[in-house]
Amino acid sequence: MNEYDSNRIYDLAKKINYEKTDSLDEADCYVLNTCHIREKATDKVYHDIGRVKKNFRNKKKPIVIITGCVAQAEGDILLMKDSYIDAVIGPQSSHNFNETIIKIENKKKKLNFTNFDVVEKFDTLNSVKNSCNGISSFLTIQEGCDKFCKFCVVPYTRGAEYSRSLNEIVKECKNLVDNGSVEVTLLGQNVNAYNFNGKRISDLVYELSKINHLKRIRYTTSHPVDFTKDLVIAHSQIDKLMPLIHLPIQSGSNNILEKMNRKHSIEEYFEVINQLLEVNSLIKFSSDFIIGYPGETDRDFEETLKLLKKIKYINSYSYIFSPRPGTPSAKMKIIDNSVSKRRLTRFQKLADEIKLKYKRSLINKQSKVLFENKTKEKNEFFGRDEFNNSVIVKSDRNLIGKIEKVKILKGNQNSLFGEIYTDTENKVHAA
Numbered sequence: 001m002n003e004y005d006s007n008r009i010y011d012l013a014k015k016i017n018y019e020k021t022d023s024l025d026e027a028d029c030y031v032l033n034t035c036h037i038r039e040k041a042t043d044k045v046y047h048d049i050g051r052v053k054k055n056f057r058n059k060k061k062p063i064v065i066i067t068g069c070v071a072q073a074e075g076d077i078l079l080m081k082d083s084y085i086d087a088v089i090g091p092q093s094s095h096n097f098n099e100t101i102i103k104i105e106n107k108k109k110k111l112n113f114t115n116f117d118v119v120e121k122f123d124t125l126n127s128v129k130n131s132c133n134g135i136s137s138f139l140t141i142q143e144g145c146d147k148f149c150k151f152c153v154v155p156y157t158r159g160a161e162y163s164r165s166l167n168e169i170v171k172e173c174k175n176l177v178d179n180g181s182v183e184v185t186l187l188g189q190n191v192n193a194y195n196f197n198g199k200r201i202s203d204l205v206y207e208l209s210k211i212n213h214l215k216r217i218r219y220t221t222s223h224p225v226d227f228t229k230d231l232v233i234a235h236s237q238i239d240k241l242m243p244l245i246h247l248p249i250q251s252g253s254n255n256i257l258e259k260m261n262r263k264h265s266i267e268e269y270f271e272v273i274n275q276l277l278e279v280n281s282l283i284k285f286s287s288d289f290i291i292g293y294p295g296e297t298d299r300d301f302e303e304t305l306k307l308l309k310k311i312k313y314i315n316s317y318s319y320i321f322s323p324r325p326g327t328p329s330a331k332m333k334i335i336d337n338s339v340s341k342r343r344l345t346r347f348q349k350l351a352d353e354i355k356l357k358y359k360r361s362l363i364n365k366q367s368k369v370l371f372e373n374k375t376k377e378k379n380e381f382f383g384r385d386e387f388n389n390s391v392i393v394k395s396d397r398n399l400i401g402k403i404e405k406v407k408i409l410k411g412n413q414n415s416l417f418g419e420i421y422t423d424t425e426n427k428v429h430a431a
């Protein structure tokens, strides 16, 4: 979502004649769009500001603005602690970006925009064209979260659930397709909680699937509780909806799910998975895991391993629990770090084995790949299959923006390598 937000901030800034630069030394304004999910996010901000200071030593200081969730969570503290920072803008106040710049240019005092003005934000952004021109684009449809998992900062940094207007999303998607997008990933902290005047994410996906040159639709991140039947059915009816679903579970133990306030049991989670597999047996899953959550016993952890083996996630993102200031779990007793580390190692070893086995199962099979760009190698193209696996092939033809049938020849943890087939299945080139 931060990538989408950064692009939208840039779209806004263009209106007051700012341009993007890759050269840090040239920047008149430095925007650090931050994420508060990972540990030490605030330290990273100070570290990055330090780099800017070094680059601009003996030069005119650039305008420095911190945006995103660290700005929201630490606003005044950042401004107080580092005089080099000119302004902080929270994620739901990003529409104030241009006003902030103009005020700073006019030597106004330090600015803190951290109100939750999400309606006003999207009203402003809807009138600014999304200039993103990637083959695969992000599109925010929903923000915020009302779930209040005990470990998570999102309800405090992004605020309450808010869904954008369906028509505005369709309009922005058409614009992205006009810019060259073939695939769109719908974004939301709780994306399947989307509800705009009773229209759910399934309604939105049906609408988007009517856009002619849009070939692929993905969405992330879903909550099991909001996985309603209509969305399950959409997976059986809409070919453009890709068959990889990111469905965070965090732990395989009901005891821990309850402690986390995840609002569902393992059994209810399986129910969603089974419903999806019933309508489309090809669907695969990825998930997020927190290892060593306060109170996690050996038995709870074994339950998590059992779940991993059962679902065979083709991708899993796992981290040792680390407390986020201001969240209820920050006050809970942390378990011994060496225990958490040992568990994480075991978890990741098993997850890697499952992933590698899955990747190997694709060898000699055909997959449909949407090519996004060229690699640094000559005549080599990078794309993704329907399950978001990275695929690399060689071709004399320009493949960017095309969906091609590819025979997978080999693979490792990160990438698959293949060759393109023509319609008659004649080999064109091998990687």
Ligand code: SF4
Binding pocket: 145, 146, 147, 148, 149, 152, 153, 154, 155, 189, 190, 223
């Ligand atoms: S559902 Fe997701 S975004 Fe919402 S509080 Fe839980 S982890 Fe955070």
